[in-house]
Amino acid sequence: MWINIGPQHPSTHGLWDLRIKVNGEVIVDSDPQVGYLHRSVEKICERKEFIMAMPMTERLCYVANMNWTHLYVHAVEKLMNVEVPDRAKWIRVMVCEMNRVASHLFWLGAFVHDIGNLTMFLWPIREREYVLDLLEYITGARMMYNYPRIGGQVKDVDDKFLRRSKVVMDMILERTFEYEKMLDESDMFGVRTKGVGVIDRAMAKNAGLTGPALRACGVDFDVRKATPYWAYGEVDFEVPVYDEGDCFARYRVRLEEIRESCKIVKQCADRMPEGEFIGKAPRVAPKTYAWVRHEDPRGESMCFIMGTGGKNAYRVKFRSPAFVNISALPIMLLGYKIPDVPAVMGSIDVCIGEVDR
Amino acid sequence: MLPPGAPPVPVSTLPPAPECVELAARIEEAFKGKVKAAKAMNPLNPGIQKELNVFVDVATDHKALPDLWRWLRDKEGFDHCSLVVAIDHMDRIEVKHLLFSYTSHITVETSATLDRIDPLMPSASLAWRGANWLEREQFDLMGVKFVDHPDLRRVLLPDDWIGHPLRKDYEFRQAGEWW
Amino acid sequence: MDLEPLARAAEGEGVLFTRSKELLMRTQNLIERQLVEAPFVSTFVKRLVDKSMGEILKVGQAASIWPLHLGIACCAIEMAAMGASRFDAERLGILFWSSPRQCDVLFINGTVSRKFAPRLRMLYDQMPEPKWALAVGNCAISGGPFFEGYNTVLGADQILPVDVYVPGCPPRPEAMLFGLIKLQEKILMQRADFLGTGIRQELAREAGAH
Secondary structure, three states: OEEEEOOOOOOOOOOOEEEEEEEOOEEEEEEEEOOOOOOOHHHHHHHOEOOOOHHHHHOOOOOOHHHHHHHHHHHHHHHHOOOOOHHHHHHHHHHHHHHHHHHHHHHHHHHHHHHOOOHHHHHHHHHHHHHHHHHHHHHOOOOOOOOEEOOEEOOOOOHHHHHHHHHHHHHHHHHHHHHHHHHHOOHHHHHHHOOOOOOOHHHHHHOOOOOHHHHOOOOOOOHHHHOOEOOOOOOOOOOOOOOOOOHHHHHHHHHHHHHHHHHHHHHHHHOOOOOOOEOOOOOOOOOOEEEEEEEEOOEEEEEEEEEOOOOEEEEEEEEOHHHHHHHOHHHHHOOOEHHHHHHHHHHOOOOHHHHHO | OOOOOOOOOOOOOOOOOHHHHHHHHHHHHHOOOOOOEEEEOOOOOOOOEOOEEEEEEEEOOOOHHHHHHHHHHHOOOOOEEEEEEEEEEOOEEEEEEEEEOOOOOEEEEEEEEEEOOOOEEEOHHHOOOOHHHHHHHHHHHHOOEEEOOOOOOOOOOOOOOOOOOOOOOOOOOOOOOOO | OOOHHHHHHHOOOOOOOHHHHHHHHHHHHHHHHHHHHOOOOOHHHHHHHHHHHHHHHHHHHHHOOOEEOOOOOHHHHHHHHHOOOOOOOHHHOOOOEOOHHHOOEEEEEOOOEOOOHHHHHHHHHHOOOOOEEEEEOHHHHHOHHHOOOOOEOOOHHHOOOOOEEEOOOOOOHHHHHHHHHHHHHHHHOOOOOOOOOOHHHHHHHHHHHO
16 A cells, blocks of 8 residues: 655655555555655756856755855856865855754754654754854855855955854854763664664665765765865864664764864864955856766765856756655665654655755 | 857866776776777866766767676776766757766766667666666656666656756747746 | 646636635525524624624634644745744744644745645645635745746745735745734734634635735
8 A cells, every 4th residue: 555655744854755655554665756846946057147046056955055055156166167265165164064064953853853852853953043143144144145156255254253153163062962962862762763764885875875874874985085175175074984774873973973064164263264265257168067076964966067158057967965865765664664754754864955956 | 169259178287097097998998899988087177176087988879888887886896876967969968977986986977979859778777776766857857768777757847747848949938838 | 636726727717716706605605504594593692792702713813823834945944943942933822733634824935836736735725714825935926036947836826825925035034923923913804703704704805804
């Protein structure tokens, strides 16, 4: 019997439909249906100039805006072979990591809300508000920042922002220990997530799983370490890797990533170089193609862009990590029961804007 | 050719990395005559992203592709299919598969040229399950039919949608629609 | 599932007025039935009960709005932030509830795509009267930044009648709370109506109380 979970369901974060085939309570097959939010972003980006298409990319993954806008701008810069000044590179690392912290905090709130722990919905969102305050200080907006430009950033950061960000990151670092205490010592959380949604290493690599879900299976792959970009080669951080491959391991990886990102932001605030924050960039792009890959909070995201020789792009393609992670979901759900579905769905960290584009 | 006033395509002055050159040589040797070209790419600007790229062009002869993919996966350790993108040039459709190796961090880009009216090509989802949904998406939006794909149906658009929107001759709002 | 409005929309007819036509016919039947069923109660008493209990009922409706747990796109994140720690929406009586059969308000917070439009209409139809709809964000008002898309419905009011529009991309949580307060004012502005609840309020709203 096929059951539809979604597209309106409190635990489908976003608008997607998980059709599961059940035999009693046990899941024997599943078929995720996405596309309820397909907004034809790739086609619209072909009609607009490069910088005009950037707000489109912001609305792709709306929880991790900075990562996606910077991904697109990075691809355009690679296409045009534009050199970005040092200060802009460090600013980019800083804001992308801050957005990673905000994204993981929101994920944590939504995930444990599904498991049943409503206090842990309020605590991370409260922390996330402080990070959004910081980003509002430099960009002026809470969510759709519109911050990068081709060649750098639109506005500079000042010392007040650097000081405040260190304070906020210290506070978040302390509070992650509170979250850990609340969740690790909770039997209910452990029973619902340990051993649930297990995927093994070889299958995870073959299925295209990337990001925290892959690192929870024991594969030490992080784009920031493998093919570093901007200032990631100079910043000191570790990549958490766990072996079990279940929901609990994915939660642990993301929690430790919040801590590592806090450390990265503090290092950036200390080591921010002086100089220009935007470089010169042409308005037209050559008739060739380029791609870049980034480490998104959800996995490995890529932007493939092909220029026409004019002001528009000819073809823009975004590889969304959540799209491929959802396609690996049937493997994770096989043999588990219906009540395990919200835990597994939540632990993959889906942001439907980027899945459906 | 380039339209008048267009900027020139940037040419790199840096040599390609030795492991890329060796991989390209191994591909040439293993698939002699079946692939049109295998080339290690010069890194364009190391300040942008440190990366190692190899470009393999198969052109219109797709018979070598499944063997090439399986060889890359088993012998060379390319475990990860990163990206499948179909580009609609007005006279042909070009499909690129980007494959990545977790151990050597090299990206291999295989490029196939397809006929625009009836685009058929073999599917990489038999070698990598990750390519399954990526190829479904290119079928949905561009119309590329992947032969022996296990489950080729639309993924992003409704099942009864007519047409493939990302083609260059697809109008945004078809005549008669107002919403 | 009522796809007739969509079919009519495809032919070019307006969708907004179909609900009032069907409601008009249903209400006329109901009014006639009520006058026939309660012959021993005088009109004066009925009007008195209507007004007094109706006011209490309106305050009750406005003070405990239960929206549907539906998050479509980016504006849903701001809506979640509105319901969380800093901008506490629960102090206004808002409780997000998963089942459409027991909800009052439908927040349309995001771009409505053509794949989702029939499901959205189905959700709205499943909600019992009295119900209201709030279009949050530019995408729900008119298609927003995606108005050029081939898969975008140009505004949620192509599909269902919207009561309050909250502009923004995304609107700040404070703006959404302001929109909710406007909705509360709209609820309180209705004709106080206890005995013919639901249908009469619907009719009043659509006939011109707004």
